[in-house]
Amino acid sequence: MDNEQVAEILEEIGTLLELKGENPFKTRAYQNAARTIEGIHEPLASLVAEDRLTGIKGLGDALRQKITTLVETGKLPYFEELKASIPPGLIEMTEIPGLGPKKVKALHDELGIESIDALETACEEDRVAGLKGFGKKTQQKIIDGIEFRRKFSGQHHLHSAWITAEPILESLRQHPDVIRCSVAGSLRRWKETIGDLDFIASSRAPENVIDFFTNQEGILNIVAKGDTKASVILEDGLQADLRVVMDKEYPFTLAYFTGSKEHNIVMRQRAIDRGLRLNEYGLYKSKTETHDSKLRVKCTSEEDIFRALDLELIPPELRENRGEFEAAEKGELPNLVEWTDLRGSLHNHSNWSDGKESLEEVAAAAYDLGCSYWAITDHSQSSFIANGLDINRLTRQINEIEHINQLYQDAERPYRVLSGSEVDILTGGRLDFPDDILAQLDVVVASIHQVFSQSEAEMTKRLIGAAENRYVHMLGHITGRLLLQRDAYKLNQHAVIDACAETGTWIELNANPWRFDMDWRLWQYAKEKGVKCVINTDSHRFEHQQYLRFGAQIARKGWLTKRDVINTLSLKRLRTALLWKRK
Ligand code: DGT
Numbered sequence: 001m002d003n004e005q006v007a008e009i010l011e012e013i014g015t016l017l018e019l020k021g022e023n024p025f026k027t028r029a030y031q032n033a034a035r036t037i038e039g040i041h042e043p044l045a046s047l048v049a050e051d052r053l054t055g056i057k058g059l060g061d062a063l064r065q066k067i068t069t070l071v072e073t074g075k076l077p078y079f080e081e082l083k084a085s086i087p088p089g090l091i092e093m094t095e096i097p098g099l100g101p102k103k104v105k106a107l108h109d110e111l112g113i114e115s116i117d118a119l120e121t122a123c124e125e126d127r128v129a130g131l132k133g134f135g136k137k138t139q140q141k142i143i144d145g146i147e148f149r150r151k152f153s154g155q156h157h158l159h160s161a162w163i164t165a166e167p168i169l170e171s172l173r174q175h176p177d178v179i180r181c182s183v184a185g186s187l188r189r190w191k192e193t194i195g196d197l198d199f200i201a202s203s204r205a206p207e208n209v210i211d212f213f214t215n216q217e218g219i220l221n222i223v224a225k226g227d228t229k230a231s232v233i234l235e236d237g238l239q240a241d242l243r244v245v246m247d248k249e250y251p252f253t254l255a256y257f258t259g260s261k262e263h264n265i266v267m268r269q270r271a272i273d274r275g276l277r278l279n280e281y282g283l284y285k286s287k288t289e290t291h292d293s294k295l296r297v298k299c300t301s302e303e304d305i306f307r308a309l310d311l312e313l314i315p316p317e318l319r320e321n322r323g324e325f326e327a328a329e330k331g332e333l334p335n336l337v338e339w340t341d342l343r344g345s346l347h348n349h350s351n352w353s354d355g356k357e358s359l360e361e362v363a364a365a366a367y368d369l370g371c372s373y374w375a376i377t378d379h380s381q382s383s384f385i386a387n388g389l390d391i392n393r394l395t396r397q398i399n400e401i402e403h404i405n406q407l408y409q410d411a412e413r414p415y416r417v418l419s420g421s422e423v424d425i426l427t428g429g430r431l432d433f434p435d436d437i438l439a440q441l442d443v444v445v446a447s448i449h450q451v452f453s454q455s456e457a458e459m460t461k462r463l464i465g466a467a468e469n470r471y472v473h474m475l476g477h478i479t480g481r482l483l484l485q486r487d488a489y490k491l492n493q494h495a496v497i498d499a500c501a502e503t504g505t506w507i508e509l510n511a512n513p514w515r516f517d518m519d520w521r522l523w524q525y526a527k528e529k530g531v532k533c534v535i536n537t538d539s540h541r542f543e544h545q546q547y548l549r550f551g552a553q554i555a556r557k558g559w560l561t562k563r564d565v566i567n568t569l570s571l572k573r574l575r576t577a578l579l580w581k582r583k
């Protein structure tokens with residue numbers, strides 16, 4: 001356990017003791033100890049190992065013992081017991097702006113409130129204002145605080161985070177005092193959801209850059225502002241952090257704040273193993289923690305840092321400690337797919353089902369985007385909420401698509417609209433259209449859209465049943481999850497992947513940012529099994545066509561190369577590939 005984590009736990013113990021109404025001296029001792037530890041630059045682990053905790057002022061015997069236990073075992077029974085003795089709702093309540101442990105204790109003692117929901121009700125019923133030490137104003141502040149927490153806590157979808165981040169990055173780039181800048185954190189790693197935005201810049205005049213950042217438009221409030229770092233809350237609820245460093249430090253700071261934490265831990269250990277020290281300011285020729293610039297190993301880019309630790313440059317998407325070190329050591333990192341490798345999307349909708357635009361409009365937009373093909377896969381008859389097509393309408397649509405293709409016969413480059421269906425997988429794994437209808441379509445995507453509540457075994461069987469149909473090219477959004485909104489249905493994804501491997505069925509990477517389904521963590525397994533990926537926009541309107549870029553990024557995060565992705569094929573080769581399973 002590192003210093004920061006130990007400090008955090010001591011701080012929390014202080015809060016818990018206050019919630020219990022323990023004597024203030026005891027409470028304060030923990031909070032002070034947390035401060036002290038934050039100020040120590042040496043790792044606690046070495047202080048403990050060399051029995052040097054005694055030399056630190058303000059740490060009594062009891063505290064020293066607890067710190068030792070934490071550092072050595074990563075756990076502290078005293079803390080676990082303390083935590084278990086207090087309703088979790090009370091701890092949560094202390095996170096509401098303006099509510100400290102003392103006030104939370106009073107609310108609990110006087111009104112029996114044990115959760116944020118109960119607190120909100122009590123405020124709305126005007127029962128809080130009457131308490132000693134509260135009043136109308138405090139009551140209103142609590143209501144606002146709860147509202148704020150609800151609106152501004154938690155995670156954000158990847159694409160909305162990028163939409164917010166890009167103009168900020170651009171304006172930093174143009175600032176005369178900025179030498180280099182980048183996003184970092186989960187955004188640079190293209191995680192499917194984002195906690196907060198991180199920006200890193202290098203400059204000779206950091207305070208100017210910080211001033212510029214905290215004065216930009218669209219800021220709701222400034223959480224923290226120092227000479228070299230700042231945190232702000234933006235109007236859409238996202239928090240954005242900026243760090244400004246000297247240009248010599250920039251690659252190290254960028255690498256550190258790109259994370260992930262799990263990746264960083266391995267990097268730091270690799271440095272130690274080579275008699276070096278790595279932190280957010282540099283890589284140092286030192287056996288102890290230091291910031292001494294005279295000891296810094298010269299690295300002008302992240303690539304230099306990786307090389308100093310005997311590694312190939314690891315792309316940010318792969319920095320999750322999921323095998324990237326082994327691969328980078330051997331020089332076997334995959335050559336990741338680029339979004340410009342994609343030639344079209346094989347799962348898209350039109351206004352024949354629940355899409356917005358007509359066939360002609362969809363076809364033209366995809367052509368203008370530079371695609372070589374674009375499949376129309378509207379919903380099938382059982383999806384009546386989505387205006388699914390019955391066999392008659394589907395037959396008419398196939399004809400209409402043929403007409404549209406004639407318009408593109410003399411186009412400047414080969415281009416084809418492919419007929420298709422996103423056919424519902426019914427319970428038991430049956431499909432919503434008979435085989436002779438599916439056989440007439442260029443592209444068949446099979447997806448589940450209703451009856452999500454079956455057991456894991458039933459859901460798995462349904463998807464495997466669909467994969468076993470020789471006319472089904474791919475399974476669509478296999479888990480049905482909606483990020484930050486709805487969990488995946490119960491499913492054995494490995495079993496489904498295995499079935500796809502056996503039957504030659506492809507799996508979709510649905511590029512809609514609410515889905516990103518199948519999850520990036522499973523693509524390495526699918527790839528090992530030889531299952532191909534199809535990156536689909538699942539577009540229902542023009543704007544969704546840009547999801548291709550996000551889909552490609554998530555595929556990169558799943559270690560996929562151009563060869564692993566079907567829709568990097570040329571039109572001619574794709575049409576051959578679409579016949580593989582049918583033969
Ligand atoms: P997020 O914001 O929750 O989506 O995820 P991240 O990865 O952007 O996390 P964030 O913003 O808290 O911190 C950015 C990076 O800074 C993180 O990926 C790794 C690094 N970092 C932050 N705290 C620690 C730490 O305590 N130890 C280590 N080794 N790295 C840290």
Ligand code: CA
Binds near residue numbers: 184185
């Ligand atoms: Ca972040």
Ligand code: CA
Binds near residue numbers: 196197198
């Ligand atoms: Ca952050």
Ligand code: ZN
Binds near residue numbers: 422476477
């Ligand atoms: Zn669908």
